[in-house]
Amino acid sequence: MSNFSNNHRALIEIRGMKKIYDLGSVQVNALNGVDVDIHENEYVSIMGPSGSGKSTLMNLIGCLDTPSTGEYYLANERVAGLSDAKLAEIRNRRIGFVFQTFNLLPRASALQNVELPLVYAGESPSQRRRRAKEALEAVGLTDRMKHKPNELSGGQRQRVAVARALVTNPSIILADEPTGNLDSKTGAEIMELLDRIHNEGNTIVLVTHEEEIAQHSQRIIRLLDGKIESDRRTTSV
Amino acid sequence: MALESLRAHKMRAFLTLIGVVIGVSTIITMMTVLGGIKYTIDDAMRNALGVNVFQVQKDEQQTGFTIGRRRHEWRPRIEARYADAIRDRCPSVRAVGAETWTGGRTFVRGGIESDPNQQVAGGTIEFGENNSMYIARGRPITYQDVLSARRVIVIGNDPYEQLFKYMDPIGQNIRIDGQQFEVIGVFEERGSLLGNSQDSYSWIPLSTFERIWGDWRDINLTIQAYSADVYESAQQEVIEALRVERGLMPGQPNNFGLWTPDLLQYQFNQQTGWIGVAAFGICGVSLLVAGIGIMNIMLVSVTERTREIGIRKALGGTRTSILRQFLIEAIMLSEVGGAIGIFLGYGVAIAINQNLNFPAPVPVWAVFLAVIFCSVVGIGFGMWPAIKAARLDPIEALRHE
Numbered sequence A: 001m002s003n004f005s006n007n008h009r010a011l012i013e014i015r016g017m018k019k020i021y022d023l024g025s026v027q028v029n030a031l032n033g034v035d036v037d038i039h040e041n042e043y044v045s046i047m048g049p050s051g052s053g054k055s056t057l058m059n060l061i062g063c064l065d066t067p068s069t070g071e072y073y074l075a076n077e078r079v080a081g082l083s084d085a086k087l088a089e090i091r092n093r094r095i096g097f098v099f100q101t102f103n104l105l106p107r108a109s110a111l112q113n114v115e116l117p118l119v120y121a122g123e124s125p126s127q128r129r130r131r132a133k134e135a136l137e138a139v140g141l142t143d144r145m146k147h148k149p150n151e152l153s154g155g156q157r158q159r160v161a162v163a164r165a166l167v168t169n170p171s172i173i174l175a176d177e178p179t180g181n182l183d184s185k186t187g188a189e190i191m192e193l194l195d196r197i198h199n200e201g202n203t204i205v206l207v208t209h210e211e212e213i214a215q216h217s218q219r220i221i222r223l224l225d226g227k228i229e230s231d232r233r234t235t236s237v
Numbered sequence B: 001m002a003l004e005s006l007r008a009h010k011m012r013a014f015l016t017l018i019g020v021v022i023g024v025s026t027i028i029t030m031m032t033v034l035g036g037i038k039y040t041i042d043d044a045m046r047n048a049l050g051v052n053v054f055q056v057q058k059d060e061q062q063t064g065f066t067i068g069r070r071r072h073e074w075r076p077r078i079e080a081r082y083a084d085a086i087r088d089r090c091p092s093v094r095a096v097g098a099e100t101w102t103g104g105r106t107f108v109r110g111g112i113e114s115d116p117n118q119q120v121a122g123g124t125i126e127f128g129e130n131n132s133m134y135i136a137r138g139r140p141i142t143y144q145d146v147l148s149a150r151r152v153i154v155i156g157n158d159p160y161e162q163l164f165k166y167m168d169p170i171g172q173n174i175r176i177d178g179q180q181f182e183v184i185g186v187f188e189e190r191g192s193l194l195g196n197s198q199d200s201y202s203w204i205p206l207s208t209f210e211r212i213w214g215d216w217r218d219i220n221l222t223i224q225a226y227s228a229d230v231y232e233s234a235q236q237e238v239i240e241a242l243r244v245e246r247g248l249m250p251g252q253p254n255n256f257g258l259w260t261p262d263l264l265q266y267q268f269n270q271q272t273g274w275i276g277v278a279a280f281g282i283c284g285v286s287l288l289v290a291g292i293g294i295m296n297i298m299l300v301s302v303t304e305r306t307r308e309i310g311i312r313k314a315l316g317g318t319r320t321s322i323l324r325q326f327l328i329e330a331i332m333l334s335e336v337g338g339a340i341g342i343f344l345g346y347g348v349a350i351a352i353n354q355n356l357n358f359p360a361p362v363p364v365w366a367v368f369l370a371v372i373f374c375s376v377v378g379i380g381f382g383m384w385p386a387i388k389a390a391r392l393d394p395i396e397a398l399r400h401e
């Protein structure tokens, strides 16, 4: 099995990753050489001051963005050079995004929002409905399915977003400051939800400013000016 | 999902759809009216001149539109006696009818008057068959009537209804310009053609006509050949006979015209051809207006929904699926305008039908044409906004406010 040792064993393996924005007069090194491995069912927080490259890293992990240089292997697959359709499929099947600003479709109901990834997964309408309902039940929104986002509280909206991130059974949940727009109580509820999702076997990468939130995870990666400043296991949990 | 933006901005959508509505209703109306006119005229043409028939008139048959009055050299009139000459000298000719017309007459019976638009034809015995006018009751003008210039008349259905409602007219007397006629027959009812009543035509012997209203009017000769095979040679024989009668030297041009149904048909097709071209012109312009409207509303929609596009991409939407989504929206938008246009055009066509009284059902293919027109507009002008949407960078799109 000599081949096996060459295989990339981490679920997410990033090597020498740079992201440079060329603004003409200046170049912004949003990421400036990042190496990181994240294993299956890990629970990782990314911290760092504003502008340190946290979101950029998340977008690259989520295949929404492509690096300027560096390699990215996702579940042993080299991401660079994949087609638009293949990247879309990875986002659809393997990755669930949770955003700070929820990013729900304003004119669609909670149920329709959660169904959307299943539309792109090619599920039948009846399957879509069933699975979206299950996902909404799992986040405790059984009685809010027909509501539009503007008829829901911030915490409820983020629950819809979490349900949407979960509905295609992806293994990786990427949450970029999921509690940033919530008060501490509802924030704690969302964190409980993420803990549960982690316990069910999913991998979670979380961007946050708050130490308290970061303590939910097993590992904290600190970024500064596009570089990893520290990468440590948390003490608690 | 596709029609949401349309629903959200009804007024704006409506304004941009006006182009589609005009284009489609024009197609439907024009096609319906053209179909109706063609049907009516074809029908009239089939009836107007019998088989293997052509006419001689003083002037040339015209083709196409003539702007203003056509200049004419002076020509001697066509006389009734030519009919005899043609009968004698043209072996391919089966029958020759001669007729002349006067209009704007009022028929009077006792104290009752008809409407003042009665047309009176002085004709030979062939008149009825040549003009496809058939006797409903009584009898036609006979050879004896013409020979003795009898004061007898076959009246149209209009004067019959106006003067004789619920009464047997046969044997009754009527007056025209103070002259008394005995009614010997009534024509079948013919309805109206393009809004004109076809039942105001009555028939008296040609000889009687010329005695009362003078013999200075031009005569139309209606000539029937024995068969289609000798139709051309009959025309040649008639030309020769008329040249002799009118004293033309060899080399002098004919000073009379032959009128054939083919030419009438050709003339009609040429004129309606122009209507068709005009209709397509209007459609072309509305296509452009419609397309620009659609393109505009779709570009606005793409800008307004940039964030939505970002969300869709993050959740697994491919470029192709985003492109398809916006293209379908553009087409649906266009088809909504098309549906309104079809109903509008249909309404106009029905209104025209009822007012002009000719049968013109909306042709199914015109509806298909309209739907295709809308799809072309939707795809053609929705493509660029859709490509724009598909090409959006997901991160930029998600950051969009």
Ligand SMILES: Nc1ncnc2c1ncn2[C@@H]1O[C@H](COP(=O)(O)OP(=O)(O)O)[C@@H](O)[C@H]1O
Pocket (backbone or CB within 6 Å): A021, A023, A028, A029, A030, A048, A049, A050, A051, A052, A053, A054, A055, A056, A057
């Ligand atoms: N599209 C862009 N164009 C130019 N600079 C950008 C762009 N996106 C991010 N940046 C820059 O890259 C750096 C990292 O951004 P980001 O990853 O959003 O930071 P964080 O999420 O840690 O606050 C910042 O300096 C930011 O200004």
Ligand SMILES: [Mg+2]
Pocket (backbone or CB within 6 Å): A054, A055, A056
């Ligand atoms: Mg950020």
